[in-house]
Amino acid sequence: xxxxxxxxxxxxxxxxxFASNALKGVDLTIGEGEFFGIxxxxxxxxxxxxxxxxxxxxxxxxxxxxxxxDLADKKCNFIELRSKVGMVFQYxxxxxxxETVEKDVAFxxxxxxxxxxxxxxxxxxxxxxxxxxxxxAEMEGRSPFELSGGQKRRVAIAGVIVTKPVILILDEPxxxxxxxxxxxxxxxxxxxxxxxxxxxxxxxxxxxxxxENCTRAAVFSEGKVAMEGTPAEIFSRSGELFALGLDVPMTxxxxxxxxxxxxxxxxxxxxxxxxxxxxALWKAKGGGDAQ
Amino acid sequence: MLNDVxxxxxxxxxxxxxxxxxxxxxxxxxxxxxxIFLARNFFGLAAVFLVLVFLVLLSRVPFGRVLRSIKMIxxxxxxxxxxNLFFYSGESAYEPLVDxxxxxxTYESVVxxxxxxxxxxxxxxxxxxxxxxxxxxxxxxxxxxLLTPLKWIxxxxxxxxxxxxxxxxFIPTLTDETNRIIAAQKARGANFETGGLIRRAKAMLxxxxxxxxxxxxxxxxLGDAMDARCYSGAKGRTKYKKLRFTWRDLLGVLFFAAxxxxxxxxxxxxxxxxxxxxxxxxxx
Amino acid sequence: MEAVRFDNxxxxxxxxxxxxxxxxxxxxxxxxxxxAIxxxxxxxxxxxxxxxxALLTPxxxxxxxxxxxxxxxxxxxxxxxxxxxxxxxxxxxxxxSVVEDDVAFGPENIGVPREEIGKRIExxxxxxxxxxxxHATPSRLSGGQKQRIAIAxxxxILPKIMILDESTAMLDPRGRREVMEVVKKLNKERGMTVLLxxxxxxxxxxxxxxxxxxxxxxxxxxxxxxxxxxxxELESYNLTLPRAAAVCKQLQAAGMPVGNxxxxxxxxxxxxxxxxxx
Numbered sequence: 001x002x003x004x005x006x007x008x009x010x011x012x013x014x015x016x017x018f019a020s021n022a023l024k025g026v027d028l029t030i031g032e033g034e035f036f037g038i039x040x041x042x043x044x045x046x047x048x049x050x051x052x053x054x055x056x057x058x059x060x061x062x063x064x065x066x067x068x069x070d071l072a073d074k075k076c077n078f079i080e081l082r083s084k085v086g087m088v089f090q091y092x093x094x095x096x097x098x099e100t101v102e103k104d105v106a107f108x109x110x111x112x113x114x115x116x117x118x119x120x121x122x123x124x125x126x127x128x129x130x131x132x133x134x135x136x137a138e139m140e141g142r143s144p145f146e147l148s149g150g151q152k153r154r155v156a157i158a159g160v161i162v163t164k165p166v167i168l169i170l171d172e173p174x175x176x177x178x179x180x181x182x183x184x185x186x187x188x189x190x191x192x193x194x195x196x197x198x199x200x201x202x203x204x205x206x207x208x209x210x211x212e213n214c215t216r217a218a219v220f221s222e223g224k225v226a227m228e229g230t231p232a233e234i235f236s237r238s239g240e241l242f243a244l245g246l247d248v249p250m251t252x253x254x255x256x257x258x259x260x261x262x263x264x265x266x267x268x269x270x271x272x273x274x275x276x277x278x279x280a281l282w283k284a285k286g287g288g289d290a291q
Numbered sequence: 292m293l294n295d296v297x298x299x300x301x302x303x304x305x306x307x308x309x310x311x312x313x314x315x316x317x318x319x320x321x322x323x324x325x326x327i328f329l330a331r332n333f334f335g336l337a338a339v340f341l342v343l344v345f346l347v348l349l350s351r352v353p354f355g356r357v358l359r360s361i362k363m364i365x366x367x368x369x370x371x372x373x374x375n376l377f378f379y380s381g382e383s384a385y386e387p388l389v390d391x392x393x394x395x396x397t398y399e400s401v402v403x404x405x406x407x408x409x410x411x412x413x414x415x416x417x418x419x420x421x422x423x424x425x426x427x428x429x430x431x432x433x434x435x436x437l438l439t440p441l442k443w444i445x446x447x448x449x450x451x452x453x454x455x456x457x458x459x460x461f462i463p464t465l466t467d468e469t470n471r472i473i474a475a476q477k478a479r480g481a482n483f484e485t486g487g488l489i490r491r492a493k494a495m496l497x498x499x500x501x502x503x504x505x506x507x508x509x510x511x512x513l514g515d516a517m518d519a520r521c522y523s524g525a526k527g528r529t530k531y532k533k534l535r536f537t538w539r540d541l542l543g544v545l546f547f548a549a550x551x552x553x554x555x556x557x558x559x560x561x562x563x564x565x566x567x568x569x570x571x572x573x574x575x
Numbered sequence: 576m577e578a579v580r581f582d583n584x585x586x587x588x589x590x591x592x593x594x595x596x597x598x599x600x601x602x603x604x605x606x607x608x609x610x611a612i613x614x615x616x617x618x619x620x621x622x623x624x625x626x627x628x629a630l631l632t633p634x635x636x637x638x639x640x641x642x643x644x645x646x647x648x649x650x651x652x653x654x655x656x657x658x659x660x661x662x663x664x665x666x667x668x669x670x671x672s673v674v675e676d677d678v679a680f681g682p683e684n685i686g687v688p689r690e691e692i693g694k695r696i697e698x699x700x701x702x703x704x705x706x707x708x709x710h711a712t713p714s715r716l717s718g719g720q721k722q723r724i725a726i727a728x729x730x731x732i733l734p735k736i737m738i739l740d741e742s743t744a745m746l747d748p749r750g751r752r753e754v755m756e757v758v759k760k761l762n763k764e765r766g767m768t769v770l771l772x773x774x775x776x777x778x779x780x781x782x783x784x785x786x787x788x789x790x791x792x793x794x795x796x797x798x799x800x801x802x803x804x805x806x807x808e809l810e811s812y813n814l815t816l817p818r819a820a821a822v823c824k825q826l827q828a829a830g831m832p833v834g835n836x837x838x839x840x841x842x843x844x845x846x847x848x849x850x851x852x853x
Contacts, residue, residue, distance in 0.1 A: 111480025
């Protein structure tokens, strides 16, 4: 399913002294199969935008198509759409509610697939719990509230992917996790991506995370898309990013410093590629041979 | 759905009324209510109404905004008015207008209904001027200050005020949180809009439980944060905010004293509400 | 002067004391030092922080703050006056709906006279660069701004030690930068002793000293550069190197003669030097 937004606008609290334009004409296409990054400050409109994608915020201006669903159409089946476009909010562990992990994960299935029989449902729940890297036998009967922070987050994600959404959107999925937890979470997303989940969209503040993981990204600023492209394209325009008050990945900062000293490194800004390019340059200058 | 930006009614503006001491405003609103109930005839209510219009102009809050507060309790006004119309039990000097089954409508019951509806209308408008021009925080401060004498009978005024202030402080946070949880559960297919009452109440559980869990977590955090900032109850505590009674408040007090005196005079010289029928008749 | 001292401190959240969240920690922090405390979630670093200002008291051993024993209930107030604490969630620390009222909360609690409170609000908001928000509503501010208000609320008590318990964990990069700048300034210009609990490795680089917690024990203690140089040991505690240090290590592993670097600037410097040598 492809996401095509044209001229998307949205205003919070219209006609009140607190009216604020969250989106001022967003044009953005996210193709099927992408691992897409959305960058921007708090208040740039990025959260408002992603909540449009599964109709949590109803379209009020512009057009938006997600696969065959036209969100401007009042007859559009929003419930069905939501089962295909999964949404993981920031700190999703705070939405856990059921008495057992099993029941919490099953919540989405019970809502979306009412006709599903017990057995098939249990199997789907088990698969979701195992996909997020937890052991079903250990987890199913436990209360989600007694788990560790990292485990809670995984259970919450299992509760969204249990319906096997074709598009998975995650708002700051790694926020608050420690470095290893972040790394494990990103590995989990890559594991899901490419199977039944065709497209992953992550909203992130962490430029390193975007550079390392995304195929393409968009920079939101003041309710509009300010930049769009591959991470390599975006992070090579560091001046514009700085002007927007945004940062660049560590590799880009380093490459920028090297450029000031006349060393030009063409990289996609992943750590691995950056390391390889530096080593290649060093070898080209005869480094390594001397030893 | 819940609206995230405002709570309470406060309408931000710079005006004479906004700048008054919240204590003065609370006291004067009580005076305003007294005036409404003191008035025995329509002339008294007219005087109150004029004062109200004057206050709205002075407060720079648009009339539409003030009227909006009526909308919420319009039903209550209409309902009480109708009850009064049918079940007015006073004596009547005239023939009944309608006399059917248990319903009797007389001139007096009509007058009574109109009078009552006007009273309620003025009451709601008047109090909403208070809430429109005073922030909840200032209201809390005002109430705390006015309740201070109760400290003598060991009433926990400080604790009560702190509780109110923390509650106010957390309303926007918890509103945001509720919206987020609702959105998250909707994304998982929860349906809050259809079904019967029980079904809908049940559908709220996935929202209420996380909200409660979160409120407890926040309370725990806040307790730690207050401890860390040396909170240990009212004893030995000072207070930074001092409310100031100014010339504005003095003017307000004088103004309302004049209003109440005026109403007493109108009561004395212009008869009761029922005399309005004769008074109108005498015009022709 | 010694600001904080832990003598073989153990702490358990359970009555029976079977599992220790902090398990035999001894350390000493000098006044004016900037100490980062690192560790995975659940390593005991937050418990350690709460032991300093007597929010928790040791099950075994002894914690002293400027010589005051946290186990002595008569000292609790004085200890909290000298060791202020900022917490993780920016939404759960403010008591009032107006910034200045919130900053006033601490001074009010310790009975500071009214005129003096006004001065302290001014000083504290100035120190965190939030004077313009004196009459604002905290719930409308950004995460970084809320945490700066929380810091101001602590500063208004005039503490000598500032403990930040993962206070940057929930912030965006801009918010983190804002908070770190304020903290560094307080340390450099006012000689404030800082205990920064964090799992962001790059923040630890700003400190004079880093302590790594693992399963309730302080397993590494030294200058941040020293600790990051012992990368294998660090990884055994499930911590990762700052990104630049990780790239640097890769380059070294491939045989490129680069010295240790911990941030982008140092890395560029090292690469440059190495290339020009060749």
